[in-house]
Amino acid sequence: MSRRVVVIGHGMVGARFADEVRRRDPDGARLALTVLGAESRPAYNRVLLSTVLAGGLRPEMVALPLAEGVDVHTGVAATAIDRAARVVRTDDGAEHPYDELVLATGSRAVLPPIDGLAEDGAPARGVSLFRDLDDCERILSVAAPGARIAVVGGGLLGVEAARGLAGRGVAVTLVHPCTHLMERQLDAGAGDVLAGALREMGVDVRCGVSAKAWDPDAGLDCDDGSRVAADAVVVATGVRAETGLAADAGLACDRGILIDDRLATDDGRVHAIGDCAQHVDAAGGLVQSGWEQAAVLADLLTGTDPAARYRGTRPVTRLKATGIDLAAVGDPAAGDEELRISDPRRGRYGVLALRDDRVVGAVLMGLPDAAATITGLYDSGAPAPEDRLALLLGRAAPGGAAETADPGRLPGSAVVCRCNTVTKNALVTAWREGARDVDALSRRTRAATGCGSCRDVVCGIRDWLDEVDPPQQDAA
Numbered sequence: 001m002s003r004r005v006v007v008i009g010h011g012m013v014g015a016r017f018a019d020e021v022r023r024r025d026p027d028g029a030r031l032a033l034t035v036l037g038a039e040s041r042p043a044y045n046r047v048l049l050s051t052v053l054a055g056g057l058r059p060e061m062v063a064l065p066l067a068e069g070v071d072v073h074t075g076v077a078a079t080a081i082d083r084a085a086r087v088v089r090t091d092d093g094a095e096h097p098y099d100e101l102v103l104a105t106g107s108r109a110v111l112p113p114i115d116g117l118a119e120d121g122a123p124a125r126g127v128s129l130f131r132d133l134d135d136c137e138r139i140l141s142v143a144a145p146g147a148r149i150a151v152v153g154g155g156l157l158g159v160e161a162a163r164g165l166a167g168r169g170v171a172v173t174l175v176h177p178c179t180h181l182m183e184r185q186l187d188a189g190a191g192d193v194l195a196g197a198l199r200e201m202g203v204d205v206r207c208g209v210s211a212k213a214w215d216p217d218a219g220l221d222c223d224d225g226s227r228v229a230a231d232a233v234v235v236a237t238g239v240r241a242e243t244g245l246a247a248d249a250g251l252a253c254d255r256g257i258l259i260d261d262r263l264a265t266d267d268g269r270v271h272a273i274g275d276c277a278q279h280v281d282a283a284g285g286l287v288q289s290g291w292e293q294a295a296v297l298a299d300l301l302t303g304t305d306p307a308a309r310y311r312g313t314r315p316v317t318r319l320k321a322t323g324i325d326l327a328a329v330g331d332p333a334a335g336d337e338e339l340r341i342s343d344p345r346r347g348r349y350g351v352l353a354l355r356d357d358r359v360v361g362a363v364l365m366g367l368p369d370a371a372a373t374i375t376g377l378y379d380s381g382a383p384a385p386e387d388r389l390a391l392l393l394g395r396a397a398p399g400g401a402a403e404t405a406d407p408g409r410l411p412g413s414a415v416v417c418r419c420n421t422v423t424k425n426a427l428v429t430a431w432r433e434g435a436r437d438v439d440a441l442s443r444r445t446r447a448a449t450g451c452g453s454c455r456d457v458v459c460g461i462r463d464w465l466d467e468v469d470p471p472q473q474d475a476a
Contacts, residue, residue: 004100009038014037016294018072024299026069033070035073037073038078039074039075046132049135051164053140054165103276104273107241112152128235150173158176159198177209180192192344209223210222239275241257241275251265251270254278256272263296281311281313282312288418316418325367332351332362334353335354339389343366375418376414417446420446422445427441427462431465438462442458
């Protein structure tokens with residue numbers, strides 16, 4: 001008899017876990033899956049919301065495929081976990097018994113304590129968070145050309161929102177309390193270059209300025225005495241792990257739900273993955289972490305690999321903003337050797353940090369070739385070439401370790417899609433098995449279904465394969 005697995009959360013990570021299980025247990029002989037999703041929509045790719053906001057994708061285009069043979073309940077919120085009875089209770093009055101429980105509750109957007117932003121705990125008139133598709137639709141309803149929108153928060157999401165809205169002809173003011181943008185990923189130099197690039201695109205960037213009060217009839221007041229004339233406010237000031245259900249059930253929580261290398265909480269039958277989970281080696285807020293955790297947990301619960309363990313995720317952040325190529329890798333402060341270049345007039349900036357000849361961190365803006373090569377070195381742990389400056393300028397292609405602009409020179413073991421750990425070899429295999437276009441390659445391997453930043457590389461590999469390994473034509 002199949003063991004009953006209940007998954008609370010039908011976001012990107014909960015849906016990925018269900019898909020990973022069905023890939024290992026396609027007929028459900030080992031695990032019977034029930035997935036509970038509080039949103040009325042089926043799972044979708046939250047990473048691509050900024051592209052929806054910018055007009056590059058329609059909302060329906062970011063939907064994720066549903067795994068077959070999974071009992072999915074949308075618009076149903078879990079209200080309580082009874083660990084003694086092994087039952088999950090939901091707001092429709094139902095009870096869902098489990099043998100194993102997976103918490104994939106994600107995180108929620110933070111609404112900061114600024115006067116006028118909230119009414120009864122919810123966003124006030126003219127205020128939108130930027131976390132889900134409903135938020136996107138609310139923002140787009142006021143984002144007509146000529147509209148004035150203030151974006152509060154200059155982290156990754158705030159920058160992406162500001163750039164997307166500016167591309168729609170909206171007058172955007174970005175207000176950020178820190179001295180430079182994206183301070184979690186960038187140093188001051190990179191943050192300044194990024195601000196300059198945004199200003200060139202029409203965004204009014206104000207760093208070191210905090211929002212003080214919102215009045216939908218007057219605008220956004222700031223602590224420097226200025227007022228931003230705005231018709232609406234988009235708030236992107238961070239997220240907080242959804243731990244309420246777990247804490248109410250007596251599970252150990254800190255910033256998130258505490259888990260070990262087996263993705264287990266302090267109750268061995270309850271597991272947590274994704275943004276709601278806190279693992280000592282997991283980088284917060286990265287979809288790759290959640291998807292890697294989903295794969296490990298699927299190995300464990302299906303019995304495919306009882307020795308599987310989650311050992312952490314190497315952090316790489318890419319900004320998804322049209323006209324800005326920015327990647328942040330690892331921890332640039334962890335090196336004992338550092339190179340730095342700055343070319344703000346051309347929107348280029350680079351920091352490369354190494355330790356024992358290995359890349360341990362980098363910030364690369366306007367340097368796409370360098371970003372590809374350096375990210376590959378960081379992933380593989382291979383030694384960096386001796387000519388560090390050539391590497392930082394994107395002119396070094398170390399043999400076999402990293403991505404290159406030429407798909408033919410790209411080693412088979414190179415990771416093309418970091419979100420899904422898809423190598424060039426996996427794409428070649430899928431091609432030879434009949435996946436002849438980019439969409440088919442994506443369906444078969446999942447490449448380019450995460451943040452989407454690798455799609456151009458996948459296209460290049462597809463074109464290269466069509467040239468060097470063309471499909472065999474039937475004999476006449």
